Amino acid sequence: MKPAILVTGAAGFIGAHTARALKLAGEEIVAIDSFSNYYSTELKDLRIANLLTPLGVTVARCDISDSDALKKTLEDKNISSIIHLAAQPGIRLPVERYGQYVSANIDAYLNIFTWGLKNGIDRITYASSSSVYGNYPKAPFSESFADIKPISFYGATKLANESMAPTIIRKSKMKARGLRFFTVYGPWGRPDMAYFRIAANLISGKPFNLFGDGDALRDFSYVDDTVNAVIALHNELESRPAEYHDVVNTGGGIPRTLAEMINIAESQLGLELQSNVSAKHPSDVERTFADATLLHSLIGKHTPTPLESGMSEVIKWAKDPKVSALISNWTETTV
Numbered sequence: 001m002k003p004a005i006l007v008t009g010a011a012g013f014i015g016a017h018t019a020r021a022l023k024l025a026g027e028e029i030v031a032i033d034s035f036s037n038y039y040s041t042e043l044k045d046l047r048i049a050n051l052l053t054p055l056g057v058t059v060a061r062c063d064i065s066d067s068d069a070l071k072k073t074l075e076d077k078n079i080s081s082i083i084h085l086a087a088q089p090g091i092r093l094p095v096e097r098y099g100q101y102v103s104a105n106i107d108a109y110l111n112i113f114t115w116g117l118k119n120g121i122d123r124i125t126y127a128s129s130s131s132v133y134g135n136y137p138k139a140p141f142s143e144s145f146a147d148i149k150p151i152s153f154y155g156a157t158k159l160a161n162e163s164m165a166p167t168i169i170r171k172s173k174m175k176a177r178g179l180r181f182f183t184v185y186g187p188w189g190r191p192d193m194a195y196f197r198i199a200a201n202l203i204s205g206k207p208f209n210l211f212g213d214g215d216a217l218r219d220f221s222y223v224d225d226t227v228n229a230v231i232a233l234h235n236e237l238e239s240r241p242a243e244y245h246d247v248v249n250t251g252g253g254i255p256r257t258l259a260e261m262i263n264i265a266e267s268q269l270g271l272e273l274q275s276n277v278s279a280k281h282p283s284d285v286e287r288t289f290a291d292a293t294l295l296h297s298l299i300g301k302h303t304p305t306p307l308e309s310g311m312s313e314v315i316k317w318a319k320d321p322k323v324s325a326l327i328s329n330w331t332e333t334t335v
């Protein structure tokens with residue numbers, strides 16, 4: 001059997017879609033996840049049942065921050081490269097819970113690299129985030145900006161990942177690439193994200209907690225576009241020399257406001273969203289806006305899925321009876 005790609009965070013939103021696309025492209029997959037309870041594990045189980053089980057992909061339960069557990073889970077596996085998507089996402093955890101970011105985004109990150117080095121793996125693509133840019137005064141955000149400052153602890157852990165990678169792979173045959181994801185949305189998504197709660201609350205008729213006045217700009221990325229970029233960038237990394245490291249924006253460079261997203265969802269469902277407006281969260285950035293020049297130079301230019309089309313897939317998914325009966329509960333399971 002050909003060696004497998006290890007996908008971490010495969011019970012998660014981007015991880016499950018990535019594992020599915022890789023499998024459909026004929027790759028062997030080893031998929032792992034801790035099934036963290038940051039949001040509903042029922043949603044994670046259903047996501048796997050719908051996206052992965054029909055393709056024969058199973059997700060092994062493993063907490064990567066436990067290096068012994070990681071070693072044990074992977075001991076008989078033949079792995080050629082790693083796509084590391086497991087993390088504690090979201091910017092809203094309170095300071096008393098910042099340890100969750102350290103455990104999932106720093107300890108687990110170091111463990112996966114260390115395991116890779118010990119096991120002769122020469123290629124790791126890992127998830128970073130547009131949060132590393134904080135409230136950078138200039139846009140679009142370019143990977144060449146040298147003085148970026150995250151405003152969330154989450155963003156700080158992702159920027160730390162980017163500085164750690166070259167030091168870990170120094171003097172090894174490994175090459176690594178960090179992907180700065182920009183507000184990824186789509187079916188089977190994450191219930192802490194605004195688009196998910198907007199769709200869920202429209203369907204349930206519950207009021208939506210709107211932080212700020214809806215003018216925040218986001219470079220919304222449809223999940224299929226992001227997954228295509230993950231796979232193409234992981235493939236492109238293969239041609240690079242040992243010790244190579246870079247970071248790449250995966251956003252399409254077409255930001256829209258949250259208010260526009262709400263209008264799109266309302267008009268597609270023919271319903272009006274009731275909103276409870278409160279102050280913007282201190283860790284929420286004012287805008288995200290990717291400079292996609294590097295992305296296009298590495299994997300070619302693709303027209304991003306328009307927000308209207310992507311949201312129509314989300315709404316179609318959310319209206320499916322097996323989802324609409326549960327979607328509102330899932331939004332209650334997270335911060």
Ligand SMILES: NC(=O)c1ccc[n+]([C@@H]2O[C@H](COP(=O)([O-])OP(=O)(O)OC[C@H]3O[C@@H](n4cnc5c(N)ncnc54)[C@H](O)[C@@H]3O)[C@@H](O)[C@H]2O)c1
Nearest residue numbers: 009012013014034035036064086087104127129181183184
């Ligand atoms: N979705 C976005 O818009 C977005 C934007 C920027 C960056 N990212 C990054 O992309 C990656 C995937 O995000 P997502 O939206 O799919 O989030 P997700 O929470 O749906 O998926 C992450 C998965 O990682 C798992 N995990 C957490 N800690 C783990 C550990 N110690 N060991 C093993 N598994 C662990 C969780 O159980 C979860 O299933 C993350 O690294 C996230 O920080 C996502």
